[in-house]
Amino acid sequence: MSRPRDNLSIGALAETAAVNIETIRFYQRKGLMAEPARPPGGIRRYGHAELARVRFIKSAQRLGFSLNEIAELLSLDDGTHCRDARRIAAHKLDDMRGKLADLRRMEAALKRLVARCDATHGTITCPLIASFK
Amino acid sequence: MSRPRDNLSIGALAETAAVNIETIRFYQRKGLMAEPARPPGGIRRYGHAELARVRFIKSAQRLGFSLNEIAELLSLDDGTHCRDARRIAAHKLDDMRGKLADLRRMEAALKRLVARCDATHGTITCPLIASFK
DNA sequence: TTTACGGCCGTACCAAAGTACGGAGTCAAG
DNA sequence: CTTGACTCCGTACTTTGGTACGGCCGTAAA
Known part of the structure; x- marks a missing residue:
């Protein structure tokens, strides 16, 4: 059931989510989103789970949650x-x-x-x- | 018509407005509030105009304005x-x-x-x- | 008058949330 | 099989809104 936009490069993900590439990396470093495993020596691919995650973060931020609070919110999801x-x-x-x-x-x-x-x-x-x- | 609280030191002003002294200085540096002239070699005194100004800034911040936006608002007050x-x-x-x-x-x-x-x-x-x- | 509390001033530091950059490696088109 | 666009990774820089620090000086109470 994977949709067409389910094989995005980080650049495409960033563009689709309307954020800077570096912002994605920053969120990964912060542990707000996982880095998909990369095929040895290859390039990571992103799907709609990651897109949803970025959008979630951005929505929650608009509501005044800090990235730390968002991390906490996300921890509810286990x-x-x-x-x-x-x-x-x-x-x-x-x-x-x-x-x-x-x-x-x-x-x-x-x-x-x-x-x-x-x-x-x-x-x-x-x-x-x-x-x- | 000057009230009792019209001869405040910066410390008293800060306390009355419930902000840090350094915050007052910071606003002055930013041009968000004027520094009252100091009697040569003396200590500046603050009155309710300054108190009102600090409270204005804090209110506007709570309304979601950034300090730059607040500066802009203040500059329009002519x-x-x-x-x-x-x-x-x-x-x-x-x-x-x-x-x-x-x-x-x-x-x-x-x-x-x-x-x-x-x-x-x-x-x-x-x-x-x-x-x- | 001495002494301590606070004001004055400049500079430095802080956390949050990115953003930029440079030197790699990779991948697809021509 | 080279070129150009893009990724990866680490490090460094930026902005916003403050806080902290240290040396000097004024003022007020003991």
Whole structure:
């Protein structure tokens, strides 16, 4: 069942995932993704597992997780430490709810600011800046 | 109208604003806040303008602005660039909405994971990770 | 007045997350 | 069978947002 794009070089993988080649290597060095075995003296090939992994890392990063946290998140995926995984996941969930709350506040604040900027159009003090004072 | 806390040393300012002294100096070096003139050979004093400025920077950081973006926002505070400030804020708002959506998906996934860990006590594949594949 | 606490200043260092580079080796097309 | 594009690997450099350090000096309390 391997799809057409399942025999990628590192360059092709990087391009498909829209990251720099060096970023892939960096993630490998960091242990965030495995390096596929290389046929002796040959070139490594990457498939959609690796592509998914890179995309996962990038998604999680956008959500404000550090690479270390992402490593922890990935460690939940082994299926053999469900209790530990639950604990870590619950902790992350708390985290995430905090971040959600922050983001919602940020969104509301920004929305108000943008609206006020639209409304006041040419006053002396920008409400965006005044609002922090 | 100057309040009691209007004659702060840098240390007191830092403490009041709950940041490191070095952080204040760093912001000064970066041009994010002015250094009050020092009475020749003397010690600088800070008032609530400076306190407000530090708090502004910290607030804006929590809203996801980088120090460079904050500098840009501050440079627009002359009353004539409200439209530019609006543009920057609107852009951030977009950012933030994307993040909110992602985070909500992730929260849902984690909640399911925790529930399933509670329920199955066995080996499953992390739905959080699966959700990105 | 002495002494200690803190401010001033410059420089150096830190962690995170890459990015760049150079000298190999490999592989496919012409 | 050579050339050019790409991989591999190690090392070094970069940016962001700070922190730490050390020598000098001012100010305030004992």
